[in-house]
Amino acid sequence: MDLLRPRRLPVVGDAASNLVPEEHSRKNRQVLGECSRGASGGRAPHVGPRTAELQKKSMDILCDNIVEEILRRLPAKYLHRLRAVSRRYNDLVISPGFVARYWQSHAPHLSGVFLQTEPLIRPWGHFPDFLAGSPRPSATESMFASDLGFLPHLPESELQVETMGDTKKILIVHSTAGLLLCCRGRNNVGQYYVCNPVSWQWVSLPELPWSHYRQYGILSVTDNGDGIIRCFQVFLFNHPMDWHKTGGDLDLKVFSSDTGQWRGTARRFSHLNDHGHSPLFLGQSGTAYYTTHGAKDLVMAYNCAHGSIQIIPLPDSVPESPRNRCIGERQGGSLRHAHIDSSVFEVWDLRQESENGWTLVHQVSVMELAQRNLEEATYSAKCERSTVQGLINSDSLFPLLGFHPTEDIIYMDVGHYVAAYSMEQGTMRYESPRQCFHNDLFSYGHPAHPVVIPTIKEAPVLV
Numbered sequence: 001m002d003l004l005r006p007r008r009l010p011v012v013g014d015a016a017s018n019l020v021p022e023e024h025s026r027k028n029r030q031v032l033g034e035c036s037r038g039a040s041g042g043r044a045p046h047v048g049p050r051t052a053e054l055q056k057k058s059m060d061i062l063c064d065n066i067v068e069e070i071l072r073r074l075p076a077k078y079l080h081r082l083r084a085v086s087r088r089y090n091d092l093v094i095s096p097g098f099v100a101r102y103w104q105s106h107a108p109h110l111s112g113v114f115l116q117t118e119p120l121i122r123p124w125g126h127f128p129d130f131l132a133g134s135p136r137p138s139a140t141e142s143m144f145a146s147d148l149g150f151l152p153h154l155p156e157s158e159l160q161v162e163t164m165g166d167t168k169k170i171l172i173v174h175s176t177a178g179l180l181l182c183c184r185g186r187n188n189v190g191q192y193y194v195c196n197p198v199s200w201q202w203v204s205l206p207e208l209p210w211s212h213y214r215q216y217g218i219l220s221v222t223d224n225g226d227g228i229i230r231c232f233q234v235f236l237f238n239h240p241m242d243w244h245k246t247g248g249d250l251d252l253k254v255f256s257s258d259t260g261q262w263r264g265t266a267r268r269f270s271h272l273n274d275h276g277h278s279p280l281f282l283g284q285s286g287t288a289y290y291t292t293h294g295a296k297d298l299v300m301a302y303n304c305a306h307g308s309i310q311i312i313p314l315p316d317s318v319p320e321s322p323r324n325r326c327i328g329e330r331q332g333g334s335l336r337h338a339h340i341d342s343s344v345f346e347v348w349d350l351r352q353e354s355e356n357g358w359t360l361v362h363q364v365s366v367m368e369l370a371q372r373n374l375e376e377a378t379y380s381a382k383c384e385r386s387t388v389q390g391l392i393n394s395d396s397l398f399p400l401l402g403f404h405p406t407e408d409i410i411y412m413d414v415g416h417y418v419a420a421y422s423m424e425q426g427t428m429r430y431e432s433p434r435q436c437f438h439n440d441l442f443s444y445g446h447p448a449h450p451v452v453i454p455t456i457k458e459a460p461v462l463v
Contacts, residue, residue: 068092072102075145076199076450103448109134110144110198110446111331111406114180115418115432116172128172129432130444131420133407148172150200151182151193173217176284178446179453181219181234192255194219194232194453198446201453205234205255209262215251220286220305227449231258235304239280240290243268252304260457267307279438283329284405284445291327299327299337315348315358326400326438331445336403338410341395345369347410347423362408362423366392372426376414383415398428402441411441 062070071079071092079102083090092098112132130146151170170193174181178198184191195202215236221229236253243250250267281289290300291314301310314337325339335350337358347362370377370388377397381388384396391397398412398421408423416435421428 064092068098068101071098072105076102099450100448103450106198107446107448108406110178110444111404112444113402113404113411114146114172114175114442114444115434115436116440116442129418129434131404131411131418131431133404133409133420145197145200148180148182148195148197151195151202152204172442174219174282175442175444176219176286177221177229178444178451179219179221179232180442180444181217183217192217192234194234196451196453197444199451203453203456205456206260206262208253210253210264215253216280216282216288218282218286218288218304227447229452229454231256231454233257233305235286237288237302237304240300240302257454257456281327281402281438282442284331284443285329285333287329289327291325312350313357315346315360324395324399326402328403328443329405330403331405331443338400338403340366340397340400342366342393364426366397369426370397373421373428376419376428376430380413380415401436401438402443405443405445411436 067089071082071089074082079093083093109132112130115129115131128146128148130144148170169186170182170184171186172180173183173192178196180195180197182193182195183189184193189208191207192205193202194205215238218235218237219232220235221232223229234255238251251264252267253262253264255262279291281291283289286303286305288302288304290302291298297314297316299312299314301312302308303310312335324341325337327335327337330336330349336347337350338345338347343366345362345364345366346360348358349361350358364372370392377388377391380398381391384391388397398414398419401411401413401418403410404420410421410423411431412419412421412428413436414428414430417430418432418434418436419428420431
């Protein structure tokens with residue numbers, strides 16, 4: 001883990017600090033563009049007959065092991081096109097051994113978080129960052145379309161920022177099983193998409209039959225036990241604070257790929273008793289977690305697919321002021337909770353197989369945390385026009401953003417920039433120069449096998 005590699009924080013007010021590093025996105029587009037020109041029949045450099053024959057023979061004399069090593073570095077999107085080149089390539093690409101080795105080599109590096117901080121304007125305006133934790137091999141970098149540039153582009157006439165309406169911006173909504181749920185529009189959603197940023201496959205959902213303001217969304221998939229997705233569902237719902245208002249209820253809208261239709265329903269929860277506006281944390285399992293204000297030691301877990309609500313008690317050491325805390329899921333099903341108050345920073349895990357409930361996995365005093373990361377603490381205090389001690393006293397030294405799904409990394413806000421804190425080493429590294437909030441962070445993990453989005457069934461026509 002390369003979390004200790006020093007990265008200088010930008011100086012406050014420095015013009016260079018406002019630059020967005022897009023080298024990764026440009027590199028991806030360049031690599032994939034070169035590959036696509038050869039694979040899609042686009043214009044390629046002129047190659048004479050003799051040269052082409054020599055190239056064909058040079059590939060033919062390579063053994064299958066060497067050819068597989070070359071093919072393993074291609075993006076998944078172009079492996080399918082390569083099958084049409086020759087029978088040999090087709091047999092190699094679809095062989096169970098190659099498929100298993102291909103995904104097992106890439107999957108460990110396809111886990112991380114999407115960081116969405118600005119409206120995404122297609123085709124190439126602002127891009128989401130993908131923070132992978134540990135450095136990724138160049139082969140994995142080239143196969144991962146983290147900028148989502150494969151989603152439908154806007155007409156040239158609609159690309160001006162100042163003339164774009166709210167329904168023109170693409171945003172990430174949720175992530176699960178290697179797929180992303182995205183929408184076009186922030187408050188007035190015009191379109192929903194389900195996509196795979198590795199294979200570049202995407203499908204668009206039918207338009208909502210109701211007028212739609214912004215709601216929380218969760219994507220849920222169903223497989224046959226072998227990892228192959230049989231169908232998917234999309235759940236849209238309002239914030240829990242609206243569920244227990246006078247006359248309020250859960251406003252739920254559901255789309256299923258099995259039916260190709262949206263349906264709406266409402267449900268009331270009379271036993272809820274909370275009037276705060278705490279943030280929602282969306283897990284990859286299809287569960288939304290809501291930390292209530294009414295009881296500081298409880299979290300409400302709403303599972304959309306099962307329509308159930310579970311009240312989970314938090315660790316006893318949760319502070320009286322719970323504003324700087326976050327909760328999230330780890331890959332594999334465990335729950336993680338972290339909080340920072342004026343004295344201590346703690347991380348707890350709730351494992352399904354544990355009989356003792358929550359387990360303390362990391363603890364450090366806030367003063368020691370500041371001393372180990374003095375540069376970051378000083379920078380954060382300078383940005384907030386305060387002192388390090390002042391931020392500690394207000395429980396806001398490093399606001400918590402979220403967790404890495406597989407590594408022991410916690411993302412924090414450091415002076416309106418994103419830093420990755422390593423639980424193992426107790427230090428942090430600057431990751432992104434964009435201001436981020438907890439609801440801008442989406443955990444993502446691609447399984448060690450291909451993920452194909454099932455076809456949406458055509459809805460029956462009502463006469």
